[in-house]
Amino acid sequence: MRHVLVFAKTPYAKTPYDQWLAGSGIVPVIVTATEYAAGYAHLPHVHAFDAYDTNQLVEKTALRLAREFAVEAVFARAEADVVRAAQLRELLGLPGQHTASALAFRDKVVMKDHLAGGPVDVPAYRRIDSAYTALDFVAEHGYPVVIKPVSESGSLGAAIIRDEAELDAYLAGPWRGSSEIEAFVPGQMYHVDGLVAGGEVVFVHPFRYLNDCLSFRDNDWVANLPLAPHDPSYDRLVKAARAVLAELPTPPQTAFHSEFWITPDDRLVFCEIASRTGGGMISAMVRHAFGIDLDKEWLYAECGLPSTLGTPAYRPAGALCIPPQNGVLEELPQAGGEPGCVREVMLTGAAGQEFHGGVKSGLFLAGYVVDGDTEEDVAANLERVAGWFSDNTRWRPADFSGGNA
Template sequence: MRHILVFAKTPYAKTPYDQWLAGSGIVPVVVTAREYAESYSHLPHVHAFDAYDTNQLVEKTALRLAREFAVEAVFARAEADVVRAAQLRELLGLPGQHTASALAFRDKVVMKDHLADGPVDVPAYRRLDSAYTALEFVVEHGYPVVIKPVSESGSLGAAIIRDEAELDAYLASPWRGTSEIEVFVPGQMYHVDGLVADGEVVFVHPFRYLNDCLSFRSNDWVANLPLTRQDPEYDRLVKAARAVLAELPTPPHTAFHAEFWITPDDRLVFCEIASRTGGGMISALVRQAFGMDLDKAWLYAECGLTPTPATHGYRPAGALCIPPQNGVLERLPTAAEQPECVREVMVTGRAGQEFHGGVKSGLFLAGYVVGGDSEEEVAANLERVAGWFSDTSRWRPAPSSGGIA
């Protein structure tokens, strides 16, 4: 019997590793967060932890299990696990992404250091080691600037600083961790998602955001819509993603999620890239639109198996993530009520649960993949489903809030 160690910071319904590996002779040994433990409880080897992201017993247990089961590979699809998985592979001499590569895809300053003199435009940036650095950067580049953690995902902790008053407010209560400062880039944001297997880009496709990555700040929805091959930005975004992967120490097998702006003066500017699948409903969208399960294909590549091919050609689709409001959720819309354009649903909350608004762009209360006969119809259906959800869900103020949700 062969074994693979899996860092599983996802519910089983999203990543059924045993089903994916059925018939391969490979058994997953799962390390997961406490909240997902029950969903994996039918598997023979599951170890769950509280405070999963920062609990260093995760690493200790993973090392013990990797040695005990003589695992052949380590798989990790969550941003929090990228470095810990790479360090474990390196320690045990296992194939896959090692630490230097993981840091280049995880630390936004290391990432931009690799790309600064390359073929893709990178905004001016600096590692933010003190308030003095922020002040010097503003003198050199002016406002607005963006300050964000170097290693968070989903726009968590990102702040747009437009003037001195906003800088003072930030400095009075800064992000508690290592950050970077960079010039603010205006424009439409796009993302490019894909898969590298055996050192080759075997799938790549660009998408545009409807609303943007910071919509969760106002408890508003964000959506993803694939570009058609006829879109004037399609080729330049694919070319930019390939160029970024070529400049970075890209591992032989990885999913990737890259973000770019196209500015009002038509410059394509790099934002960031991650060596993992995109958050939110992006994996579900790729599966519905292109017939490819990026997570499953990536897992196969890491295990030395042939990635499963796409099951169908392109079908127009889009993904929608709706964050919670502030208050207690009284009612969720039911499946029987949902518009006929909905193809896939993921709900992460329940009636009676108290929420405190959006936390980060990749986390949501309800996620939908919707279809249509054309990209224009899909875009309209995304707005339609967002409006339907708002109209049919019900909230009441939380006992402690004293306000209206």
């Protein structure tokens, strides 16, 4: 029996590794977070941890299991696992992404150091090691600027600083550790997602954001919509993503999620790239729009299994993520009552829970995949579903009736 070690920071319904590997002769050995353990409980080898992202017993257990089962591959699809999986592969001499590559896709400064001066425009940037660095950068480049952690996902911790007062407010807060400051780039944000297998880009497609990936800060929804091949930005974005992958130490097998702006003066500017599938409902949208499960295909590539990719057949579909509000959720829309354009639903909360607004763009209370006859239909349907959800959801203040839920 062959084994693969899987860092599984996702619910089983999203990543049923045993089903994907059925008939292959490969058994997944699962390392997961406590909140997802029940979904994987039917599998023979499952190890769950509290405080999964920072608990270093995850690494200790993964190393023990990898040796015990003589695993042939290590698979990790979550941002928190990219570096720990790479370090484990390197330690054991296993194929796949190693540490230098993982850091280039995870540390935003290392990433831009690889790309600066290359074929894709990169905004001015600098690593912040103290307040002096930020002040010096602002003096050189002016406002607005963006300050963000070098290695978080989903726009977590990102702050747009527009003037001196906002900079003072930022500096008055606790030191956030290693961060990056960069010049603010105005414009429409796009993302390009795809799959590298055998060292070749075997799938790539650009998408645009409706709202944007910082909408969660205002507890507002964010949506993703594939660009049609005839869209004037389509080829530019695909070319830019390929150029970025060529400049970086891209592993021979990886999914990727990259982001770019197109500015009001029509410049295409790099934002960031990750060596994983996109968060939120992006993987589900790709599955509905193209008939491709990027996570499954990536797992097959890591395990040396034949691809089932085939020729993607495109049909219009979009993804919608709705963050929670501040307060206690009293009522969610009735299951089965969704508008007819909804193809998939994922709810991450329940009535009675207390929430504190949006935390990051990839985390959501309600996720939907929506279809339509054209891209314009899908965009309108995304707006419609967001309105329907709002109309059929009830909240109350957390301190109402004397206590938390």
